[in-house]
Amino acid sequence: MKLTLTQRLSVVFAVLLLICSSTSAWLQVRSNRMHELEVVQGVSRDLAAHIARDTQLMDADGLKPDAVRNLFGQLMLVNPSVEVYLLDIEGRVVGNAAPSGHLLRDRVDLAPIRRFLSGAMLPILGDDPRSVDARKVFSAAPLKANGTQTGFLYVVLLGEAHDVFDAKDATGMALKIALWCIGLVALLCLLAGLLAFAWITRPLRQLTDKVGRFDINGAPKPAENIAPTSDSGDEIAVLDHAFMQMENRLGEQWRALTRQEQERREMVANISHDLRTPLASLHGYLETLSLKDATLSAEERRRYLGIALDQSRKVGGLAQSLLELVRLEHGFVQPVLEGFSLPDLVQDVFQKFELSAEARGISLSASLPAQVPAVMADLGLIERVLTNLLDNALRHTPVNGDVEVLLAVEADSVSVTVSDSGPGIDAELHEGLFLRAFTIGGARRDGGLGLRIVHRILQLHGRSIRLVERPGRGATFTFSLERRASVR
Structure with missing residues (x-):
């Protein structure tokens, strides 16, 4: 089964939360246990010393059985979880009150006892004679006879009776409350995490739905206004x-x-x-x-x-x-820029159409300023532009009409305007005039290829051509060319 990103994030978060909660619970139980042991050992730290000081358990002849039995009986009545053992100087158990078969060790490691007697940090765990491998908190004191140390009094503070009670799941109320709190916090964190993941991944789900609805083979929807992106870093x-x-x-x-x-x-x-x-x-x-x-x-x-x-x-x-x-x-023609005179080019193009214009009674005129600076363009291509524009103008100008070419000097360019006295171009044909070669909206017109060629040539020069309104005139086209920089 494939999981979504939100589900995968939720599963990973739940697993991590479970691990953290389990670790926290284990640490809580561990720390509570160590605290309990420290408190018990700290409170009973001097228990063995008091017993050794107030009770004569050994003398020069060895162990005093009656004193030992009386001591064990009294302690069991006061605190059943306490177990007392007499150790010789080498740690062997030489006296105890354990029932038959309960003593599983005959020797106790003396290293923890020496650490305890030296005042090391609690809790200190020592060997439990009634277990093969268990270690428990204890109290210990040296035993002396006639000024000579003869052994140790070794008191296990949480003995076999405590283990039996602890095995019945007698967990402390404080520990239970702490574990319940950890579980409740973990549950709340899980719910909060799931809600957070759902909220965080909501924009991603919306984007996924938008991408899923996008049909590369279908008709596109109308363009939308896109707000600029913010600097939020999202x-x-x-x-x-x-x-x-x-x-x-x-x-x-x-x-x-x-x-x-x-x-x-x-x-x-x-x-x-x-x-x-x-x-x-x-x-x-x-x-x-x-x-x-x-x-x-x-x-x-x-x-x-x-x-x-x-x-x-x-x-x-x-x-x-x-x-x-x-x-x-298709890019097979690239303009070769050179400086040339526009008035001279206009006169040359006029000569091409002089005979055909005279045959139809159409006059060709040019309005040229006194000083027209040279322009930078491809001479042959610009000649083609003027030829196409004049050819169209002559074909749409009635008999006895006129065609005029007007040059005007501007700040960084020279503008060229070609107009005729014909009927002009209908308003509904203006859109796409230079892009559609033959028809616009089903209306036929001549010279469409010529205007498209003019438009493309001027595009190659980084320029454009426009159809403008001029009172009293027919179709009027205008474009501009870059002036040649002055040479000093």
Whole structure:
């Protein structure tokens, strides 16, 4: 069974709390036991000395049996848990009141006795003659006869009777209360820890649910306004903020890709349409020339050939524009910056359209300041920009209209404005004018590829082109180029 992070944390916390509580309880029992032993031994520290001083148990001839029996009987009546033993100078048990078969040791280690007599820190545990390996608190005093030490009086303070009573689970009330308190505190700590883990991991669970609901293959939800992250240092809040940014970014990219895919489909459809019309016309006239060559007059033949050549030029121009756009948008063309004069370039471009403008009765004019500084740009690409803009302007300007190019010097650039006296561009077509090559909202317009090429060329120069409103004029486009730094 797989556990959640909260469950794993809770299990680990419960185990650690159990270990700490058990250790605390063991230490409490241990300290209580050691305290009890210290108190018992401390209170009875001089018991053996009093007995040895007030009772003559041994003389020069050895042990006095009657004195020993009387002493043991009196002590058992006063305190049944006390056991008295007489030891010789080497620690052998030479006198006791133990029932038959209860004495399991015949010798007592004298090292604890010497430590006790030297005043060492209590409690001091010594051998229990009625046990093979038990050690208990005791009181001890040397026994002397005629000024010579003949042995030791060894009193076990918590003897066999105490062990029998203690084995009946006669735990002290104070110890029971302490253990119950430890258990209650452990339970409260466990509940508090579980609540704390649930509260701490709540943001992480919310983030997990949010990530789980995120569908990488589905349509993204609308972008959300993301509040700036605080400096609280909450890693989960930072992670949530980063996920929301990623989600918004993926949504933007999805929408951009969807838009680009739609534009690509529109472009393919419209290019196919624009290619099909001149190709069909070209094919029709060439087929007519082939089938009716013998019956056509020279004038009809020239007219048909002229129409076919015109349609061929349209196909070639469209193919050339498509190739140029692909090269620009895929990074195959990079601008080579050089300084040149914009007025000279405008005059050169005017010469290209002079004959076609005169044929339609359209005048070309340029408004040039007295001193126009040189600009830094790619001469060939900027010539292409002006060519496309003038070509569009001439095709949308009525007979006897005019096309004007205006240059203006600004602080760090030179602006170029191209306007015509045509009908202009409808407001609903302004959005995406430089991005969609052929249609906007289903409306057909000519020259879309040319404007997209212009937009991309200026992007490569770090510039942009805008459609602006100019009273009394038709379509008006403006852009700017960086001035060349003065050379001293």
